Amino acid sequence: MSTEFIIAAIVTIVGLTTPILLAALGELVVEKAGVLNLGVEGMMLMGAICGFGATVSTFNPWLGILGAAAGGALSSMLFAVLVLELNSNQVATGLALTIFGTGLSSLMGLSYTGFIVPVFGSIFPASLASDPYLKVIFGYSPIVYFALIMVPAVAWFLKSTRAGMILRAVGENDLSAHSIGYSVKGVRYAAIAFGGAMAGIGGAYFSMVITPMWAEKMTAGRGWIALALVVFAGWRAGRLLVGAYFFGILMALELYAKAAGFSFLPSQFWAAMPYLMTIVALSVISIRDRSGGNAPACLGKPFLPST
Amino acid sequence: MANEPMARLELKSITKRFPGVLANDQVSFSVQPGEIHALLGENGAGKSTLVKMIYGIMQPDGGEIRWNGERIVVANPKAARKLGIGMVFQHFSLFEAMTVLENIALGMDAKIPARELEARIKEVMTQYGLKLEPHRIVSTLSVGERQRIEIVRALLLNPKLLIMDEPTSVLTPQEVEQLFVVLRQLASEGCSILYISHKLHEIKALCHTATILRGGKLVDTCNPSVETSRSMAEKMIGGNLKTIEKAEGRKVGREKLIVNRLNMPARSHFGVSLKDITFTVREGEIFGIAGVAGNGQNALLLALSGETLTDDPGAITVDGAQLGRLTAKQRRLAGVSSVPEERNGHAAVPEFTLADNSVLTARDRLGMVKAGLIDHKAARTYAGEVISTFAVKALGPGSTAGSLSGGNLQKYIMGREIMQNPAVLVVSQPTWGVDAGAAAAIHQALVDLAASGSAIVVISQDLDELLSLCDTLAVINEGRLSPAMKVADADIEEIGLLMGGVHGDPAATANLHPEVAHAH
Numbered sequence: 001m002s003t004e005f006i007i008a009a010i011v012t013i014v015g016l017t018t019p020i021l022l023a024a025l026g027e028l029v030v031e032k033a034g035v036l037n038l039g040v041e042g043m044m045l046m047g048a049i050c051g052f053g054a055t056v057s058t059f060n061p062w063l064g065i066l067g068a069a070a071g072g073a074l075s076s077m078l079f080a081v082l083v084l085e086l087n088s089n090q091v092a093t094g095l096a097l098t099i100f101g102t103g104l105s106s107l108m109g110l111s112y113t114g115f116i117v118p119v120f121g122s123i124f125p126a127s128l129a130s131d132p133y134l135k136v137i138f139g140y141s142p143i144v145y146f147a148l149i150m151v152p153a154v155a156w157f158l159k160s161t162r163a164g165m166i167l168r169a170v171g172e173n174d175l176s177a178h179s180i181g182y183s184v185k186g187v188r189y190a191a192i193a194f195g196g197a198m199a200g201i202g203g204a205y206f207s208m209v210i211t212p213m214w215a216e217k218m219t220a221g222r223g224w225i226a227l228a229l230v231v232f233a234g235w236r237a238g239r240l241l242v243g244a245y246f247f248g249i250l251m252a253l254e255l256y257a258k259a260a261g262f263s264f265l266p267s268q269f270w271a272a273m274p275y276l277m278t279i280v281a282l283s284v285i286s287i288r289d290r291s292g293g294n295a296p297a298c299l300g301k302p303f304l305p306s307t
Numbered sequence: 308m309a310n311e312p313m314a315r316l317e318l319k320s321i322t323k324r325f326p327g328v329l330a331n332d333q334v335s336f337s338v339q340p341g342e343i344h345a346l347l348g349e350n351g352a353g354k355s356t357l358v359k360m361i362y363g364i365m366q367p368d369g370g371e372i373r374w375n376g377e378r379i380v381v382a383n384p385k386a387a388r389k390l391g392i393g394m395v396f397q398h399f400s401l402f403e404a405m406t407v408l409e410n411i412a413l414g415m416d417a418k419i420p421a422r423e424l425e426a427r428i429k430e431v432m433t434q435y436g437l438k439l440e441p442h443r444i445v446s447t448l449s450v451g452e453r454q455r456i457e458i459v460r461a462l463l464l465n466p467k468l469l470i471m472d473e474p475t476s477v478l479t480p481q482e483v484e485q486l487f488v489v490l491r492q493l494a495s496e497g498c499s500i501l502y503i504s505h506k507l508h509e510i511k512a513l514c515h516t517a518t519i520l521r522g523g524k525l526v527d528t529c530n531p532s533v534e535t536s537r538s539m540a541e542k543m544i545g546g547n548l549k550t551i552e553k554a555e556g557r558k559v560g561r562e563k564l565i566v567n568r569l570n571m572p573a574r575s576h577f578g579v580s581l582k583d584i585t586f587t588v589r590e591g592e593i594f595g596i597a598g599v600a601g602n603g604q605n606a607l608l609l610a611l612s613g614e615t616l617t618d619d620p621g622a623i624t625v626d627g628a629q630l631g632r633l634t635a636k637q638r639r640l641a642g643v644s645s646v647p648e649e650r651n652g653h654a655a656v657p658e659f660t661l662a663d664n665s666v667l668t669a670r671d672r673l674g675m676v677k678a679g680l681i682d683h684k685a686a687r688t689y690a691g692e693v694i695s696t697f698a699v700k701a702l703g704p705g706s707t708a709g710s711l712s713g714g715n716l717q718k719y720i721m722g723r724e725i726m727q728n729p730a731v732l733v734v735s736q737p738t739w740g741v742d743a744g745a746a747a748a749i750h751q752a753l754v755d756l757a758a759s760g761s762a763i764v765v766i767s768q769d770l771d772e773l774l775s776l777c778d779t780l781a782v783i784n785e786g787r788l789s790p791a792m793k794v795a796d797a798d799i800e801e802i803g804l805l806m807g808g809v810h811g812d813p814a815a816t817a818n819l820h821p822e823v824a825h826a827h
Contacts, residue, residue, distance in 0.1 A: 162418060169402050169413050176400035180414055181385065297403060 007136045009252060014144055015210060017248030019044070019202040019219070021147045023226035024233070024240055025154050026198025031230055032158060033191035034171035034298035038094025039079050040199050041223025042101020047072035047200025049105040052207040052214045053112055061120040064208055065143070065201060072200020073193045075101055080192040084185050087302040102217060112214045120208040141209045143201060148241075150198070155237035167191060171296035174303045184303050199223065228278035235294040243281075250274045313376060315340045315499040316361065316468055322369035323356050330356040332523045333370070338468065338516075343490060343500045345510040345531060347543055348520035354503050357520070358470050361501070362394045363387040385416055393461030394470040399453050401445050407456055408441040414460045431462050435489045450601065451482035458489065468499045475509060475599075487513050505543065507536040508803055519543055536799070540771065559778065560590030563762035564643075564731045569622040569631075571610050579603040579786045581610060586781055586791055588731070588762040593753060595777030596766045596788070599806055603786035604735060604766045605648065611733045611764065612645035613638040625731055625762075640671050642730030646720055648739065648766075650713065654720045657709030661701060662690040664708050665723050672727050689726070697722035698748065714745035721749050725756050732756060735766040750776055770802065782806050 023040050030037050037043075050071025055064030079097045082088045120141050122129035128138035158164040169177045170187045178184050206218045225247055233239035254270035314337035323331040331353045338344045348354045359365045361372065363381035371378050374390055381387050387394070401410050412424055419427070425441050432439055437455045445453060454474065461469055471490070475483045490500055490513065502514055510517055511531045519526040519542045526542050564587070571581040581603050588594040598604060609615045611623065613635035620631040630638055647653045655664045666686045670676045675685045690704035699719045701711055708716055717737070724732060737753065738746035753776065757763050766783075767773050773780055773794075780797055782789040782805035789805045 162412075165405075165409055165413065168405060169409075172402040172404050173400070176402060177413070179400055182413075294404070 004132065007133065009256070010136050011139060012255065013245065013248045013252045014140060016251045017244045018141075018144050018147045019205040020222050020226045020229060020247060021241065021244040022143070022150070022202035022205070023199040023223055024229040024244060025147070025150050025237065026195035026202075027226055027230050028233070028235060028237060028240060029154060029158070029167070029198075030191050030195035031299055032171045032235060032296055033167050033188050034174055034296050034301070034303075035083065035188050035192060036090045036094065036300035037076065037079055037097070037192060037195055038091060038227065039076065039097025039101060040195075040226050041219060041221065042098035042105075043072040043075050043196045043199035044101075044203030044206075044219045044223045044226075045105035045217065046075040046101045047203030048207040048218055049108045049112070049214060050200065051204030052115075052117065053108065055117045055120075055208060056112060056115050061117070061208060064117075064120065065204060068200040068204030068208075069197035070200070072198070072203065073196040075104075076192050076196025076199070077189075079196075080189050084188055084192075084303070087304065090300050090302070098223070106216045109214045109216060115213060117208065117212045119212045141205070143205050143209060146201070151237050151241045158237065168296070171298055174298045174301075175305060178303070178305050184305075188303075199226070202226070225274055225278065228281070231295075232278065232281045235296065247274050247277070250277060313340075314338060314373070315342075315375060316501075317373040317376075318357075318361075318370065319373065320370035321357065321360065321367045321372070323353075323360060323365065324368050329523050331360075331367070334520070334523075334525045335370075336518045336525065336528050338499045338501060340467075340499055341494050341497045342516060343494050343502055343514045345514035345517040346501060346503045346520065347505060347507075347510060347517050347539065349505060349543060352520040352543075353523040354520055355472065356523075358394070358472060358501060358503060361387070361468075362392060362470060388416060388464055388466075391465065391467035392470065393464055393466035393468070395454065395457045395461055395472065395474060397472040397474070399457055401453055401456060403446040404444060406442050406444055407439055407448075410445055410456055411460050411463065415463065427463060428459060431459055435462065435492060436485075437489060451485075454482075454486075458486075462493075466498060468501065469493065470501045470503070472503045473505075474502075475504065475506065483509070507531075507539050510539070511536060559592040560760065562587050563590050563592075563625060564588040564764070565624045566611070567622055567624070568619070569607075569610060569617060570619075571606055571615060571617060574606065574615070579606055581606050581786045584610075584783075584786075584788045586788060588764060588779075590760045590762055591757050592779060593757050593763045593765060593777045594791070595773035595780040595794070596764065596783050597770050597773050597780060597802060597806060598768065598783035600768055602783050604768075604783060606786065607783065608645060608647055608733060608735045608766060611643070612647070613643070636671065639668060639729075643733070644668065644724040644727060644729035644731070645733040646724055646735065646737065648735040650716050650720060651709065655708040655716060658707060660690075660705050660707055661694065661699075661711075661719060662686040662704040664719075665690045665693065665704075668723060669727055690723075693719060693722040693726055696726065697752065714741040717741050718745055718748060721752060725752055728756075728759070729761060731762045731764070733764040733766070736769075737765060737767065738769070738772060746772075770799075770806075 023044055027037065027040055047068040051064045051068030054067025055061050058064070075097065079093055082093045083090050120143070122139050123142055124138040128134050130139070158168060166177070166182050167187055170182060170184050174184045203219055207214050211218065229240060229243050229247060233243045250273045253273065254267060257265070257270045258267045317337040319335050320333045321331050321335070322333055334357060346354045346357065356365065360367045361381065363383045363386050372381065373379065379390065381390070402413065408421065408425055408428065411428060412419070412421065415424070428441055431437070437459055439452060439455050439459065445456070474486060494500055504510055514531050516528060517531045517539065518528045519539065521543060529539070531539065566584055566586050569581055569584040573580040579602060584607060586594065596604065596607070610617060613633055617623065617631040620629040622631040624630060625641060625643060628641060630641060630643065633641065651657045656667070662683065663686065666675050666681055669689060673685065673689060675682050687704040693699065694701055694704065697718045699722065700715045701719070711719065721734070721737065737749050741749065753763055753765065765773060765777060774797070777794050779791050780794050780802070781791045782802055784805060
């Protein structure tokens with residue numbers, strides 16, 4: 001294996017990993033607050049179209065990213081109002097959000113079909129970003145570095161800040177947190193909005209970096225992998241990074257298997273690998289710890305204070 | 308005494324009304340600095356309502372609260388804490404997956420940096436000998452250790468008054484003793500303590516003054532060291548308690564239920580294992596099992612009902628038939644019925660109708676299932692019979708179990724089992740949280756069932772209940788059952804000692820303890 005091949009592989013893997021890492025980090029925070037939002041896929045698509053649209057309108061990819069975050073967060077607020085104010089079933093509402101986000105993004109995308117924006121690529125000088133070797137460090141979109149910075153940031157926020165501690169408390173025992181005097185709804189709104197924004201940025205990676213154009217359902221189910229990844233990582237940010245790259249490698253294998261024309265296994269097998277591994281990982285985790293390990297105790301349950 | 312101007316806390320004619328109930332009726336008493344003041348009364352006497360008003364969770368409808376001589380309104384718990392009132396609840400509101408330190412930090416009104424807080428926690432812990440590891444996860448702690456978190460949390464605020472709501476109901480005797488040492492030290496430093504309990508021996512051992520409530524009214528304020536347990540119990544229960552009518556000439560017959568060296572490993576890290584449980588219940592006999600909560604009562608009920616199976620088929624026999632390996636369904640067919648402690652979710656499904664709930668335990672004995680289909684008519688008829696026979700206040704067999712009050716649901720559940728005429732009935736906490744009228748009805752039904760020749764096992768933490776109801780009594784402690792004794796010649800002191808873990812062999816008891824407290 002040549003050095004060029006390895007560098008190309010790493011660049012591919014990083015590209016494939018970044019969107020699921022971003023979306024999963026967001027969902028991690030949401031779930032730590034005790035809310036299960038299955039609408040990640042829908043929020044990613046909303047982020048993809050809003051980011052693309054904002055870039056087309058402003059010619060500024062940074063505003064595009066802002067638009068993507070806003071698009072994801074706004075769509076997540078729809079879920080938040082239903083789940084937090086009306087105590088609707090979180091699983092059903094999350095699925096509805098995915099369907100809604102898929103549909104609405106397609107509708108919004110009609111007017112953007114055929115547009116192409118410049119790739120939101122590396123902001124480092126070309127001497128670094130295009131260097132055949134150094135590009136493995138400097139050759140990525142700012143979104144990639146943002147995702148990598150967010151891993152320790154989220155871990156630090158949850159573990160070491162008072163706000164993070166309150167967020168975990170709300171996810172662990174909402175009634176106690178309420179009785180002590182913390183705003184359970186307020187914390188959950190904020191967490192859901194953060195999750196939406198992160199999923200939106202993850203989605204925008206598709207429309208602004210990978211293929212700098214809009215296509216319907218372009219996130220191709222990555223939102224579901226992000227959801228599985230949170231469980232796979234046992235609700236820990238550090239493991240989330242490892243898990244995201246594991247899935248990234250599996251997805252890269254599919255591409256290379258296709259390109260190299262491996263005939264001993266059909267490419268569909270490689271395509272199915274991440275999903276298969278999700279099932280395997282979830283089974284292993286559930287066998288190892290029947291209580292669900294590190295899962296927040298209030299995950300997915302409606303908050304119904306008595307007073 | 309009630310008019311002393313410098314009382315730490317003074318209540319004057321406090322009244323609180325709930326729809327249909329007068330929870331507190333003109334209650335007045337005062338607590339001095341450094342005094343340990345007991346608030347004594349049965350379930351539903353109004354103790355909890357009273358302290359909730361002191362702690363600002365509820366507001367009184369009438370009367371006034373004075374704090375150091377000044378009239379105050381406690382708007383909410385935060386205001387109470389600001390005044391210097393701390394409270395340790397019966398049921399802890401802890402965050403299981405978080406550390407001790409985080410739990411304490413979450414409960415503090417002021418934002419204190421983690422390092423400073425940890426130093427202050429350590430200071431409080433050494434001062435009062437409360438051992439806790441700040442970085443342990445709460446779910447790995449025993450109940451006693453969890454209570455210590457709540458106490459430390461309260462002590463960090465330097466309270467002038469500490470309210471303890473039934474603090475010992477979940478503690479082992481050793482933990483109770485440790486708690487008392489802390490409370491005495493606090494009192495000696497001038498902190499007042501309002502101690503809620505219905506355990507007379509504890510109040511005699513700990514408290515300087517006792518205020519007794521009954522039916523929301525203050526009955527008496529007395530000095531527990533002068534009173535006897537009996538005199539306080541009479542004030543607490545009142546003279547008008549219905550006596551149980553036992554049939555004339557009732558005789559116990561031949562041996563029915565024989566439990567012989569029943570062993571059961573603990574179900575979880577903090578569960579209690581059963582060790583060589585041995586007892587015999589005869590026809591027509593009511594056998595009581597006393598003990599402090601968490602000493603293996605639940606494990607024993609599950610082992611007898613068939614929810615957990617023993618390896619030894621002969622450990623449980625009824626009329627000579629070996630039941631140890633039989634499932635709950637098979638045991639019911641063999642005539643063993645049981646009523647667990649938890650009404651909602653264990654004894655009954657709250658979302659099901661009363662008729663459907665009757666199918667759950669009576670389907671086989673009363674033939675409510677035909678060709679795999681539920682005979683709804685039979686279920687409704689039976690449920691209706693139970694409702695009318697046991698005077699259950701419900702709209703009918705179609706009411707959901709969850710819509711009934713605790714006492715009515717308990718009557719229904721007891722009736723559902725009793726009307727199947729079980730050969731053996733095992734009940735846990737038959738009158739827990741049940742009003743006096745329903746409790747008397749349940750007791751009478753048990754006595755009547757025994758008179759018809761059934762063998763009955765009553766597991767209860769309420770010693771008075773057992774003494775009035777049972778023929779024979781044994782005490783469970785750390786999963787070990789004491790020898791049985793006739794209630795007629797039972798010695799209260801001895802029962803108290805057995806409940807506190809002083810068996811014939813003290814060394815064995817001492818060795819048992821570490822298994823329970825630190826299984827992790």
